[in-house]
Each structure stands twice: as structure tokens, then as C-alpha cells.
Amino acid sequence: MFPKNRRSTLPSMKESPGVVDLLGVLAYAELSAYARMTEDAATLAPSLADRAALSELAVTEYAHFRLLRDRLTELGADPGEAMAPFVAALEAWHAQTRPSDWLQALVKTYVGDGIAHDFYREAARHLDPSIARLVDEVLVDEGRSQFAVERVRAAIEADPVASGRLALWARRLVGEALSQGQQVAAARPELATLLTESLEEGKADISRLFAKLQEEHNKRMAAMGL
């Protein structure tokens, strides 16, 4: 009933036990980012044009969610079950990083998008065939959050006092992300193994992954002038 060559195009979940976890955490990250960015756009944008610009990005996150969900289904996994273990951590992150104004919302968008892309790249490095094509599709949209950088830079130039406040905000965003990430890594050892194995051989340590995310984050802060 199932010709061998067809099955061989689907990677076995047994070979990569962390793959469903990886797709699940990324799927819920995209689904929750879509919902939160939509809300931030509707409640914090200073104009209808700004609201549309952030909503456009939110809808892109939803399109990524769709790719991940469909990939989970193709792998024979239930998308809801795959996402479930990560709902609490991601919702906690959002609850602890609710922006109180438009600039905070833009910084959160850029920082969150950046961390997500770093994650996708780590996944791609692992070169699991179920991930590689998907990562290409997602990373096509990299640079979409560039509008946030430009607006934040302009706001800082116009009001240098805002800079210190936003730098603190960005530090809080990444700090809360790493704190939730550490708890997830502890609770899902197979996911942690998959991600750390993708780093240089012999240095399979989750703290190295987090150090790398922090380093990339610092580059993004510099790009925003923070």
C-alpha cells in the first residue's frame, strides 16, 4: 500500500526525535506572534498606515505557521499535540513582554523575529531534510521587519532620551526569552539535543546556543541604534 520510495521521502520521526518538538515550538511561536502583533497593531499603531504595516508582518507569521502545521501533518504528527508543550512558555513570554507603546511594539517585533530566524538557521544547520526546505521558505521573508528598524532609528534621532528606555526594553525581551528557553530545554531534552548537535561537534551545550542567540541579538540592537 505504501511504496518504499514514497515513505523514504518522509524522514522517520524515530531518526530525529526532536523534529516534531522543533516544528511544534516554531509553529506555536508563529501562531502566537501573529496574534500578538495583530493586537499590538490594532491597539498601539499611531496611524492606519502603521497599523497596516505591522499587520502585514503579522499575516506573514501566520503564513509561516501554516507551513509548519502542514509539515507536521505530513510527518504524521498532530499539530495541536506538537504545539501543546510550548504554549505555556510562549504565552508567559508574551505576558511578560506586553508593549506599552508603539516603539516598544516595533522593538519587540524586530527582536522576536530575529530570535526566531536565528532558531530557524540553527535548525537548518542540522540539515534534517524535513526542515531544510521549510527554513528556506521562511527565511525568504527575512528583512520584512526592517521597517521596524528604520522607524525606531528615526524615533531615537528625534528623541535621544527614548534610546535608553528602549535599550532596557530590548534587554528585557531577550532576557525573558532566554529564561523561558532554558525551561523549555530542560523539559524537552530531545529538542535541546537536536539544537545543540547542530552546533560544532563536541560542544553540545545548550548554553552555547543561548550565547550565540545573545550575540546575534546584540548585533540587532546595534542596527537599531540601541
Add this chain to the structure above:
Amino acid sequence: MFPKNRRSTLPSMKESPGVVDLLGVLAYAELSAYARMTEDAATLAPSLADRAALSELAVTEYAHFRLLRDRLTELGADPGEAMAPFVAALEAWHAQTRPSDWLQALVKTYVGDGIAHDFYREAARHLDPSIARLVDEVLVDEGRSQFAVERVRAAIEADPVASGRLALWARRLVGEALSQGQQVAAARPELATLLTESLEEGKADISRLFAKLQEEHNKRMAAMGL
């Protein structure tokens, strides 16, 4: 600089003074529906699969918003300015019809989508060339909210007591919509004229349009078993 044949493909705003209003009200209706449905999906859906189903519809509304916004830009209008006169009425409708549970959210989706499609059809009847193609593109997605009908019918079969409560809710949804619609029609006479002229000749009366929307609404209620 502007060859005549190119300009002639764009209808003059002077010829149809209500067209920018019509595109503006539809654009904000889609943008606000997208945001509210996204929020309802994130806060009320009983499962991640239900959340995805309603989010899928919300993202479709955003795609319609994009079509309308781009059409406004093509006509030389500022989309933000075109939407501005309708923000208060549509936000008031959403504030007065905030669903308190998942079934109310589904009924609101189906009712709101239905009223919007009736509106698009009235606009198409007017046969303004700037609208006709756009309406075709939007109405392709008609039927997408059908999943809401099926879930509401199943819920009523399982719990007949829910039926009376949801029937009242649906009546409130359409009542508040017609009440806001009357205020908009009074404030934007050119829009009212455009829509009433599209009805049978000699009967250019906004109350006839509303009676027709109510009639279509009643058919949708019957489809849901309410």
C-alpha cells in the same frame, strides 16, 4: 504625460463621489474584522485546531483589506483618510458585540461575513468598474465561513438550550449593525446615494437596503438552525 486611454481605465472620482467612501468603509470593515477574529481565535477557541480555523478566516479578511487599500491608492485616494470616517462606527459595533464564548464568536463571524458579502454584492450591482473586479476577488472566498455554520449546528444539536441564547445574540449582532449603518448613512450621504441607486430604480431609499440586509440575515440564521 498621461495618455488618455490609460486614464480612462481609472474611473473618475468626480463621476462616483461615493466610491472612495465605499472602498474606505469596506477596507476598515475588513481590517477590523481581521483584528477582532484573530483576538477571538486566540482567546476563545477550545482547541488549537479551532484557533487555526478561525485565524485562517481572519487572514483572508486581511487579504481583502489589502485589495481594497491598493484600489484606493490606484484611485489616488489616501487609504487612511478614506477609512477614517468609518473607524468609530465599526469599532462601536465590535465593542457592543464582543463575543463571550466560542459559539458567539462563530455566530459573529458568520453573520459579519454575511453582511459584508451582501454589501459587496450591492456595490457590484452598481457596476462601477473600479469595484466590479474587486468584488469578484472578494466573493471567491465566500463560503469560507461555512465551517462556522457546521460547528454551530452541531453545538445546537448537542445542546438545544444553546439555540435560544444564540438566536438572541444573532439578533443583537444585526440590530447593532443596522443601527451603526443608519448613522453612517446619515453622515455620508454620497455613500448612501451610491448604495441606494444600485437598488431598483425609483426606490432609492436606504431603509430598503437595510430591509434587504435583514432578509438575507434571516436566511443565514435559518442555515445555522437559529
